[in-house]
Amino acid sequence: MEPVIRWASGNNRPILMIPGPTELPWPVIQAMNQPPMIQYDQNFDLNILEPTTLALRQVFQTADGEVLIMPGSGRTALETSAISLVEPGDRVVVIVAGQFGVLMREIMSRVGAQVTEFPVEWGQPLDLARLDREVERVKPKILTLVHNETSTGSTYPGEAVGAIARRHAALFLLDSVSSLAGLDVRTDAWGADCNMTGSQKCLAAPLGMALVSVSPRAWQAMERRAHKAGTWVYDLLHWREFWIPVSRGGKIPDGAPRRQPISIPTHLTLAMQAAVRLILEEGLPNRFQRHAVAGRAFRAGLDALRLELFPDPSIVSNTVSCFKVPNGVEAGAVVKQMRDRYGILIGTGLDRFRSSTLRVGHMGITASPLYVLPTLSALELALRDLGYKSEAGAAVAAAQSIFATADGA
Numbered sequence: 171m172e173p174v175i176r177w178a179s180g181n182n183r184p185i186l187m188i189p190g191p192t193e194l195p196w197p198v199i200q201a202m203n204q205p206p207m208i209q210y211d212q213n214f215d216l217n218i219l220e221p222t223t224l225a226l227r228q229v230f231q232t233a234d235g236e237v238l239i240m241p242g243s244g245r246t247a248l249e250t251s252a253i254s255l256v257e258p259g260d261r262v263v264v265i266v267a268g269q270f271g272v273l274m275r276e277i278m279s280r281v282g283a284q285v286t287e288f289p290v291e292w293g294q295p296l297d298l299a300r301l302d303r304e305v306e307r308v309k310p311k312i313l314t315l316v317h318n319e320t321s322t323g324s325t326y327p328g329e330a331v332g333a334i335a336r337r338h339a340a341l342f343l344l345d346s347v348s349s350l351a352g353l354d355v356r357t358d359a360w361g362a363d364c365n366m367t368g369s370q371k372c373l374a375a376p377l378g379m380a381l382v383s384v385s386p387r388a389w390q391a392m393e394r395r396a397h398k399a400g401t402w403v404y405d406l407l408h409w410r411e412f413w414i415p416v417s418r419g420g421k422i423p424d425g426a427p428r429r430q431p432i433s434i435p436t437h438l439t440l441a442m443q444a445a446v447r448l449i450l451e452e453g454l455p456n457r458f459q460r461h462a463v464a465g466r467a468f469r470a471g472l473d474a475l476r477l478e479l480f481p482d483p484s485i486v487s488n489t490v491s492c493f494k495v496p497n498g499v500e501a502g503a504v505v506k507q508m509r510d511r512y513g514i515l516i517g518t519g520l521d522r523f524r525s526s527t528l529r530v531g532h533m534g535i536t537a538s539p540l541y542v543l544p545t546l547s548a549l550e551l552a553l554r555d556l557g558y559k560s561e562a563g564a565a566v567a568a569a570q571s572i573f574a575t576a577d578g579a
Contacts, residue, residue, distance in 0.1 A: 178513025191370035201444035244347035244368030246380035258282030269321035293481035318349035323492030332360035374534030464537035467572035471565035512548035
């Protein structure tokens, strides 16, 4: 038997180029290397949790809303917002353009909403005029959108959908799980009443924290509920009662001790604090540009490999690329070969596209030549191992030509 070289031999884990969780910056890892602390100690509240949530307001681009952190993931953020706002029978229009639109539909159904699904063919643009007519017909309390549909590598127009929600007096719930801090997500300008995300994607913090920004309109809608939310832990009103000071519209007298409605993981908060510091030091416009260049570079590499993107070119994402595998190649085999032989982990597609598409995340620190170029090289080699031939080095050369220009044009 011929010997097989495993280029990843000796690596204790693969490099994460999946659509989350992402690789962590070293300062974020270092932040967790601290002795344990008490989560209800005022030192933690005043010097770690509060400064972190206030700094996150800049990342969310909100001056009017509160940003809250709690244990969980992006899905926790989605469910918390739904539980806090929806009463049984409330009409909700859910835009379903991929697997995570399906998830939002299911969450809304579970909390008792009267759901109207607005279907969009996976990977295809959103018909805004048709959506406007549907929202006018249904007159919902809430309109929801997955801004960056991770399952298809597609980005949808948050600003335009938010304008439709406002025009019809609906609350706007925005899932920014794979876009916030990588794409230009403007919470206030888009009218997002709950902007919901997770820690482990473009924020480049560890998995384990849910983040939600809550607008004044959303607080008012929660206060008008006829019945309390069906769960104590995930009722956002408790944050207003226990945590937010009177000067910001809450119930706690300014300067008085505050309480967390949910015990907050201290080490994960320290990591988030470090991640936010890195984001703001880089500057949001610079960070968005970096992700845009990395997205273009990765797509240039795919084009050089003669691989076809899954979504329509007009809505391709700069944080997640979804592309079709060549005929005769199985997506799972590519993932296994890249992981086992080349030490880089990418993801398959989801649902009915699991065997025919692949997904690569270029977000957080992985939106850079340091990660994009080796990933394209490993992809080329893995495909070659599986029988798909392409010009050697063409993908890396194409991507490098994008990175080599000052603005990535």
